[in-house]
Amino acid sequence: MENKPYLTPKQEKVLNFIQKRIGERLPPTIREIGEELGFKSTGTVRDYLKALIQKGLVRRMNNKSRAIELTERVNFNKIPIIGTIMAGKPNLAYEEIQGYVDADDLFLGRLGFDDVFALRVKGDSMVDAGILDGDIAIIKKRPNAENNNIVAALLDNNEVTLKRLRSKAGKFHLEAANNNYPPIFEEFKVIGKLITVIRKY
Amino acid sequence: MENKPYLTPKQEKVLNFIQKRIGERLPPTIREIGEELGFKSTGTVRDYLKALIQKGLVRRMNNKSRAIELTERVNFNKIPIIGTIMAGKPNLAYEEIQGYVDADDLFLGRLGFDDVFALRVKGDSMVDAGILDGDIAIIKKRPNAENNNIVAALLDNNEVTLKRLRSKAGKFHLEAANNNYPPIFEEFKVIGKLITVIRKY
DNA sequence: TGACAAACCACACATTTGTGTGGTATATCT
DNA sequence: AGATATACCACACAAATGTGTGGTTTGTCA
Incomplete structure (x- = not known):
């Protein structure tokens, strides 16, 4: 099982925010991510999500609100x-x-x-x-x-x-x-x- | 801190379903609860949520999708x-x-x-x-x-x-x-x- | 120079999801 | 008999949320 691939600084920030929110119990919506990161377009956020999905760090379900999951490659809240x-x-x-x-x-x-x-x-x-x-x-x-x-x-x-x-x-x-x-x-x-x-x- | 108050069997089922879904990472929407429990009206589910909130077992945020939380009185996944x-x-x-x-x-x-x-x-x-x-x-x-x-x-x-x-x-x-x-x-x-x-x- | 990816934005639109009003039926308690 | 709680339903509507198309700018790589 490989480890986390290279992420741009902003992608890292998006991922971290998602992690934080999941840790706080409720995954964020696309607009919540945009708001946090200062993006004015939902399209921007979707571009980031697309990138994170492609890099195998995030999973999503279509048309479901907040349905963002982290994959096993993101060892969130886990101690090796x-x-x-x-x-x-x-x-x-x-x-x-x-x-x-x-x-x-x-x-x-x-x-x-x-x-x-x-x-x-x-x-x-x-x-x-x-x-x-x-x-x-x-x-x-x-x-x-x-x-x-x-x-x-x-x-x-x-x-x-x-x-x-x-x-x-x-x-x-x-x-x-x-x-x-x-x-x-x-x-x-x-x-x-x-x-x-x-x-x- | 008191313990879980009396719940009707159906209220229990609703609570359990919410617990289960939260355990699986994504809290349910109102319609998802209704679908699971066989309710044809979202109003019915809201009645149940209202009851659970009143009994102090559940917290919600207005106008936020899936924003259902369990309170401390529901000791979910916790061992005394x-x-x-x-x-x-x-x-x-x-x-x-x-x-x-x-x-x-x-x-x-x-x-x-x-x-x-x-x-x-x-x-x-x-x-x-x-x-x-x-x-x-x-x-x-x-x-x-x-x-x-x-x-x-x-x-x-x-x-x-x-x-x-x-x-x-x-x-x-x-x-x-x-x-x-x-x-x-x-x-x-x-x-x-x-x-x-x-x-x- | 051209191709490509990263990094954005603006909107329109479709769905999903939450809210609110107004019902019905049954049982219990006073 | 009237109040109250449980246990539902049907809708209409509003807000939240996801989707999709079509841009611009900047930098890198070949």
């Missing part, structure tokens, strides 16, 4: 579940997206989208903190965190782990929640902070 | 989070509903509604299974379960606990996941099976 993260310097490059988790009001409150992702937990290094192999960890991206926070951290070998952040004499290190694992004093970079854990049986 | 459950014989009587969890596709798959609820976990009796104090346990109601399932069970003293179900020589008992707690051999009744655990930090 990642197996492996190849993390370059400034931004994460999601490599192995295993699926999506819907960012629902009650679990997370409506979040911004770009700053949250999910990790499938591997191994038992955090069992004593009640985080088991296979759990889904929801992470909020952040370049730093506080003492005792559980964080997703990038190690020197390009590996990502979930560990507890500890400060000792002003210096940070990582600790597992399992006596079988030694603390990590190597160089690392905090990617984000754990905000939620989900486990399915 | 329960503190204490007073469980009579056949049905649970939710006593202390602390809030609602949105039953989202990706966490639970679209579920039927009446057969799922959530418990806020108290105590540390399941820590070794990675279930901590304060976690939200999503339970699917069931009168029985299998060996090794974690279940919500009703004890003789009318208390509800989350424990692991064990069978030994054809006889079931409950086990904590914490050595400080002895197994429970008293009489108990299985209320439901644990399907998901959610923890927020």
Whole structure:
């Protein structure tokens, strides 16, 4: 399944507005889109919709008011579940997206989208903190965190782990929640902070 | 906050249809409701909407197509989070509903509604299974379960606990996941099976 | 230069959709 | 008996909304 194709800035804006309105429960009419974006002609809006449909981002039903849908290619309000993260310097490059988790009001409150992702937990290094192999960890991206926070951290070998952040004499290190694992004093970079854990049986 | 007031069977049907359509993303038009329910006049549908609005279950915007909303009193696709459950014989009587969890596709798959609820976990009796104090346990109601399932069970003293179900020589008992707690051999009744655990930090 | 797409607008028109008025019939409660 | 609620229908009409045709301008690519 491919990802979102190239969009012009305005097309992006139109799409975002549609997303926003759908998120608020009621998809917009053509005229509502035009009004928001400052278009004086419904024809203009239809041109945009045509473009978005052609790019596979939007679906419509004929002659039905507000019948605008986003396709699966628009991962609206969804958080990617990642197996492996190849993390370059400034931004994460999601490599192995295993699926999506819907960012629902009650679990997370409506979040911004770009700053949250999910990790499938591997191994038992955090069992004593009640985080088991296979759990889904929801992470909020952040370049730093506080003492005792559980964080997703990038190690020197390009590996990502979930560990507890500890400060000792002003210096940070990582600790597992399992006596079988030694603390990590190597160089690392905090990617984000754990905000939620989900486990399915 | 009160609960759903009395509805006539037909009003119930209208409400359900609206719920269904909203769940499918696009609220219905007045004529669509009429068509579904077999009404030949739009006036009839408006009478029903008027009734539902008066009973505080529905909100509308004037002159806007499909602008039908459900109010908070209709807990659509939401699972009650329960503190204490007073469980009579056949049905649970939710006593202390602390809030609602949105039953989202990706966490639970679209579920039927009446057969799922959530418990806020108290105590540390399941820590070794990675279930901590304060976690939200999503339970699917069931009168029985299998060996090794974690279940919500009703004890003789009318208390509800989350424990692991064990069978030994054809006889079931409950086990904590914490050595400080002895197994429970008293009489108990299985209320439901644990399907998901959610923890927020 | 010509073709093409992006980015617009103006309108006319057809449908869809919401609104409003005015009915009928049945049952319940006072 | 009269008031009230449920449970419908038929229309007419107005507003909202989608469709379609035919433009203009600007820039890019070949």
